Amino acid sequence: MQDFLGKNTPHVTLGALCEAPLAPVSPGQQISGPGIVAVEGILSIGQFLCLSAAVASKVPPLHPIVYFPEVSRPDSHRPTHSNGWTTSSRGQCHAGRASHWGPFPCDDGLCHGFAFATQRSSSRQQTELDQSPQPLSPSSLLFLLCRSAYYVYLASRSSNQTRTLKQRKQKGGAASSPPPPTSTASSNSSRPATIEVNGKTYTTDEWYNVPQTVLALTGRKLHLQKDHPVAITRQIIESKFPTATYKRYNEFDPVVSTIENFDSLGFPPDHVGRARSDTYYINETTLLRTHTSAHEAELFRASASDGYLISADVYRRDEVDRSHYPVFHQMEGARVWDRTKVPNGDVVAAIYADLAKLPTHDVKVEDPNPPHHPERNPLQSEHHTAEEAEAVAAHLKRSLELMVVEIFTRAKQAAARLDPNYVDEPLRVRWIEAYFPFTSPSWEMEVYYQGDWLEVLGCGVSKQELFINADQPQQLGWAFGIGLERIAMLLFQIPDIRLFWSKDERFLSQFARVQDDLDKLKRFVPFSKYPACWKDVSFWLRSTSAAGGNTAVANAHDFHENDLMEVVRDVAGDVVEDVQLKDQFTHPKTGRKSMCYRINYRSLEKTLTNEEANDFHERVRQGLVEKLGVELR
Structure with a gap:
C-alpha cells in the first residue's frame, strides 16, 4: 500500500484487509500532488468515526478516495478513472478520486476501501498533513457523523457484494466472465431479441x-x-x-x-x-x-x-x-x-x-x-x-x-x-x-x-x-x-x-x-444542388475514457469517432452530407477533452428549411448525450 501511494504519504491501517489484495502501480504512475491518508479494508463504525474525526481536523480539508480490487477480466475491460490513476498491466487495484465528497465506484459497483486527500493541488510540502489535530465545531462534527454513516453504509454494502461475487466465481457463474461490450451508437437498452x-x-x-x-x-x-x-x-x-x-x-x-x-x-x-x-x-x-x-x-x-x-x-x-x-x-x-x-x-x-x-x-x-x-x-x-x-x-x-x-x-x-x-x-x-x-x-x-x-x-x-x-x-x-x-x-x-x-x-x-x-454509357449530369446548412456540436468527452483525458488503458466505454458518425446517420440519415472534426482541446487543469464537430446538412432531394435543420441537429445532440454519454457545451 505504501508503494502505491508514494514514500511520503501518511498511512494508517485499520480493520481487515480488502477481500481482494491491493497492488502497486507501475513506476511513473504513483500518486503525486496532494497529501493522502490511506485506509485499507472495511472499517467498523467506531473505527471509521475515529479516523474521520482525525482526518476532518486536518488543514487544508481532505478529500475522499476509494479503492477497488480488480475483478477478473481482460486488460481491455479494466476500469480507469478521470484522474488517470490506475494499476500496472497486472495490477489488482484501481483508484479514483470521489466527486463532490462522494464515492467514485468501480464499474462493477464495488467499493472496498477509503482514503482521504487534500482538495488543493499544490506541492507536497504545501499540502503535507499537519499531524496535530485541530478542534471541530459542532456543525462540522454533525456533518462528519452524517458523512461517516453514509460511507460506512457503502463499505458494508460493498463487502456483501464482494462476498456474492466470490461465491459466483466459485460456482463458475457469469461474474467470472469478461463483461460484454457496452459502448456503441446503438443502445442495447432497446435491443430487439431477434431481427430478420x-x-x-x-x-x-x-x-x-x-x-x-x-x-x-x-x-x-x-x-x-x-x-x-x-x-x-x-x-x-x-x-x-x-x-x-x-x-x-x-x-x-x-x-x-x-x-x-x-x-x-x-x-x-x-x-x-x-x-x-x-x-x-x-x-x-x-x-x-x-x-x-x-x-x-x-x-x-x-x-x-x-x-x-x-x-x-x-x-x-x-x-x-x-x-x-x-x-x-x-x-x-x-x-x-x-x-x-x-x-x-x-x-x-x-x-x-x-x-x-x-x-x-x-x-x-x-x-x-x-x-x-x-x-x-x-x-x-x-x-x-x-x-x-x-x-x-x-x-x-x-x-x-x-x-x-x-x-x-x-x-x-x-x-x-x-x-x-x-x-x-x-x-x-x-x-x-x-x-x-x-x-x-x-x-x-x-x-x-x-x-x-x-x-x-x-x-x-x-x-x-x-x-x-x-x-x-x-x-x-x-x-x-x-x-x-x-x-x-x-x-x-x-x-x-x-x-x-x-x-x-x-x-x-x-x-x-x-x-x-x-x-x-454517359457521365452523370448533376441536377440542382440544394443549399447546405452546417451546424456545430461541441461536447466534453466522458473522463473515464482515454480520449477524455485519462492516460490509462482505454476501457469499454471509450469514445470512438465511428460511434458519433453512427448517431448522426441514425438520426439524420442521408440528409447529412459530411461530418468533420473542427476543433479539439484538453483542459489544462482537469485533463478533460473537448471536441467540436461540424455537421453539414444538405438533402439530395429538396431544400432544407432552417427549422428542419435545427430539428435534426437537436436530435443529434440529444442522441450523443444518450448513447455516448458526452456532456454538451
Missing part, C-alpha cells in the same frame, strides 16, 4: 449494434438493380473475365459468421477490423460481412470452377462524407490452378500458358518493385517456389490491367460524349507493394486519371493456408477485391456516394437502358 434479414431470423445479444437504418438497406442489392450505376459497373468488370473460367456469385446472404469473415482469412484476434467500432454485429459470432472475401474459403472448398467472381453488399461503420457510406458494394475475384490436374504436373508452365491466351494492351505500366521481398512483401516460401509465385503474379497483373483499361476507356468515351472538347490523355497504371491478411505477396493498383493517382484495388497471391483449410492443399492462385461504388464514381463522375441510394428519377433515369448497350 432477407427472410431469415437471427437472435441478438450484447454485441448487437446494427441500427435500423442499416438493416433497412440489406434488401436493396444495388449491384443487381437493372441500369443502376453499381450494376453497370459490375457488368463492365465481369465482361473481362470469361464465364467459362470465372463462375459468377451475386446473391450471397450478407449475414456471415466471425469465422467466415475473419478467422478463415487469417485475421489476427486483435485486428482492428474485428472491433465493434468498425463492424456491425448481430451477436458475438454473427455479423454483417465487411468484405466479399468472407465467402472465399467456401468457394475454395467447393472448387466448382477454376475461378470465380463475387459481387455483394458489404457493411462497415465508417465516417460520414461524400465518399463513405455504411453499406457499399464489392467485387471479389479469384483464379486457381490445381497441381494435380495440369499437364505433367508443371503448374508454372500451365500458368504461363494461360497467360499467353490473355490479350495484351498498350497502357504504360510502372512496376518498380521485385516480384517479392523477404521483408516488405514476402514469398510464401514454405508453400510456393519463387517461380510459382512469379507466374501467379504475372497472370494476376495482366488480368487486372485488362479490366481497368476497359473501365477507364469507357470512362473516357463517356466524357467525350458529354464534352466535344474533351482532351484525352494516356492512361497509366502502377503497382504498389501492400499488405493484406489473406494474400502474400500483395499489391495495390493505382491509375493515373485526370491528373491524379487513384487507388483502384488490392490483390495478391492467395495465402496457402486458405487452400489447406478448404481441403484443397494442391491448389494455388490469386485473388483481388475492388469497390464498385469507387469505380462507378470515377466512371460516371458521380460526386456523392449518397446518390447511389437515391430513388429520385432525376438520378436513375440518366442510366436507363445502359446495361442493354454499354456503348450508351
